[in-house]
Every structure is written in structure tokens, then in C-alpha cells.
Amino acid sequence: MLSHGSIVRAWHGWTTPEDAAAYDELLNGTIAPGIMAREIPGLRGLTVLRRIPTEAPAHFLTLMTFDNWAAVERFAGQDATASVVPPTARALLARHDERSQHFEVRHHHA
Known part of the structure; x- marks a missing residue:
């Protein structure tokens, strides 16, 4: 559930058309x-x-949702803005964000 003060971590990655299905399966599976x-x-x-x-x-x-910055650091480590991309994913990506972006939830309308 999104609540005021939560943090959303955004990260982008791109694949070639040939690798899209394999990456989708790796990421979601x-x-x-x-x-x-x-x-x-x-x-x-x-x-x-x-x-x-x-x-x-x-x-x-x-998009990953965290309660607070400490939770982001538990996921990403001390350099919390660095992207976390396993080698298996890097092999399928044509390019990706080296750094994730973080946003504070101000309001969530449902």
C-alpha cells in the first residue's frame, strides 16, 4: 500500500527485440x-x-515501494542509488540505468 512518505524506486532497462521475451521471463519469473x-x-x-x-x-x-530510506538501503546497500542488476539480466539488456531514481509519495489517490 502506498502511503505518504513511502519511497518509490524507479529503474529503466532496455533490450533488443530479440531478447525482450527472455528478459521478461527472467525478470518476472x-x-x-x-x-x-x-x-x-x-x-x-x-x-x-x-x-x-x-x-x-x-x-x-x-517500481519498488519501500517504507523508508533505511529499507532502500537494506535492498541496495550503502550506495542506495546504484542499480541492482544481476549478471544474467545484464547479459540480456542493451542498456540500463546505472542509478535508480527515488521519489517520495506525497499523495496516493485510489
Whole structure:
């Protein structure tokens, strides 16, 4: 649940059209479930988006929601803005953000 003061971590990655399906499967079948299985205190959720219309290069956006900055650091380490990209994902990405962007939730309207 998004609440005032939560932090959203945004990260972008792009693949070639040929690698898009494999990356999508890796991200949603292995990486994201693995992150959530770590049960990081303060990590509330992880959303994976793919830009439409599907065009070359394929553009993915991950949004992770945390309770606070300490939770972000528990996930990413001391350099909390550095992107966290496993080698298996790097092999499929044409390019990606080297640094994640962080946003404070001001209001959530549902």
C-alpha cells in the first residue's frame, strides 16, 4: 500500500527485440520473485512495467515501494542509488540505468 512518505524506486532497462521475451521471463519469473522472497523489511512491493506499444528497443520499468530510506538501503546497500542488476539480466539488456531514481509519495489517490 502506498502511503505518504513511502519511497518509490524507479529503474529503466532496455533490450533488443530479440531478447525482450527472455528478459521478461527472467525478470518476472526469477528476479522479481527472488527479491520478494528475501522478505526485506520495509519492501512493500515490486511492479514491472513494459512500454506499449511494443517497439524496438523493448523498454522495461521497475517500481519498488519501500517504507523508508533505511529499507532502500537494506535492498541496495550503502550506495542506495546504484542499480541492482544481476549478471544474467545484464547479459540480456542493451542498456540500463546505472542509478535508480527515488521519489517520495506525497499523495496516493485510489
